[in-house]
Amino acid sequence: MPSALITGITGQDGSYLTELLLAQGYEVHGTVRRTSSLERSRLAHLYHDASIHNRRLFLHYADLDDPTTLRRVLHKVAPQEVNHLAGQSHVGLSFEIPETTCEFTAMGTLRLLEILRDLPAMPRFFHATSSELFGRPTESPQTESTPFAPVNPYGCAKAFATQLVKVYREAHGLFAVNGILYNHESPRRGEGFVTRKICRAAAEIKAGRQHTLKLGDTSAQRDWGHARDTVRGMWLALQHDTPDDYIFATGRLHRVQDVLELAFHAHGLHWQDYVETDPHLMRPAEPLHLVGDATKARTVLGWEPETDFAALIREMTLAELDALHH
Structure with missing residues (x-):
């Protein structure tokens, strides 16, 4: 049975990815913060299913600002895949709490990469990054080679993390993928969005x-897709033979x-x-005009959004x- 670890498993994307991986026959592990309430979370339907919880779905307390807990969980679980979805992801809020945003989104990713680098068997790593990398883009639609030009603290933090993922891929041989995610919504979206x-x-x-x-x-204007389509792209990117960076977007504003x-x-x-x-x-x-060109994901991974706006x-x-x- 393949195994995967998800940081930010209680979020919108984490819950959809959990469902997808369980359907694909995975054993799924997730990190949750001690402040998270699982009873009312997006995982509640799985948490209360005795045939899944603690049988194929396991939750562990760990946080991005506590590398000891992360290291302990990763050594214990030894997952084949790690999906890094956790972080402060609200753009507007990042202006109010820029240090917290950078601590979790930028430094949290660095801590995780350092731990993965030291594991006996390095897992495949997916980093959920954002179209906010491009800020005020010089071209539209944007591709994987469009220069970064973030205009908010969240975008700056993601740019730092995204570049580091590339560095670890090239310098340390980590199977590390950046998924550049455009806005993706669902009934499980946070209430502040x-x-x-x-x-x-x-x-x-x-x-x-x-x-x-x-x-x-x-x-x-935004390029809005469905979170279900986005997480399918995450999974496909880690199944490919070689690691690379991909835009997941609808291409429509x-x-x-x-x-x-x-x-x-x-x-x-x-x-x-x-x-x-x-x-x-x-x-x-x-x-x-943040609108993505997902041609690469379509041609290389066979990914296609299935739910229209x-x-x-x-x-x-x-x-x-x-x-x-x-």
């Missing part, structure tokens, strides 16, 4: 529990306003009647409505 915020507000307004929604720039239109329309509402612009929610530096927002909106009734 704009797509989830909109879908939840539309449902709350329809139910009469909320009356207005405050947002920043609704003309901001949509506005925040498009999310609003789809989410509110699903409830028979006009978003203009409920949305207010809040200057406090405007980002100090907004990335421009409208289906994604519909799924998220219906999930919010369902949550209100339970």
Whole structure:
């Protein structure tokens, strides 16, 4: 039975990747912080399944700022694959807590690479990086060779980590992959992210529990895909014969306003009647035209996104409505 370790297993991507790996016959190990509540987490349905938890899914307390715990878990588990998804991943929040963001996202990755380098058998390593590397890109769409130009602390931290993964691949022979992930959403997205915020507000307004929604720039554009498609790319990248870097993106831009239109329309509402612009929610530096060219992932890995934008927002909106009734 192949084995994999996931850092950030309780996050959106971690939960979908866990499901994918279990379906592929893996034994899955995940690191969780002591502050994480598994009872209410995205893993709850697996955590409470006696046929899976502590049989094929094992959770270990460890944190990116505590290398001793990480080293202990990696030596004990000796996984064949490591998927590094943990970190402070909220772009807006990175302006408020830049040191924490860099500590976990940049230095946490370095600590992990150092531990992997010393293991008796080095596992294959996937690093989840971000389109925020490109910030204000000189070309659109972006490819794996587009120069980094981050415009926020999160992007800077990811640029540091991404370059280090390349260095460890070339200098130490680590099978290390950077997956440059564009925005990917799902009903499991964190509540602080704009797509989830909109879908939840539309449902709350329809139910009469909320009356207005405050947002920043609704003309901001993103390349939005589904997290299920993204994690499939992660797995495919580690199955390939040689390690490399890949963009996982849809190649299509949509506005925040498009999310609003789809989410509110699903409830028979006009978003203009409920949305207010809040200057406090405007980002100090907004990335421009971040849209990815996933040609390499398509041709080399055979990866293809399966869920389009409208289906994604519909799924998220219906999930919010369902949550209100339970």
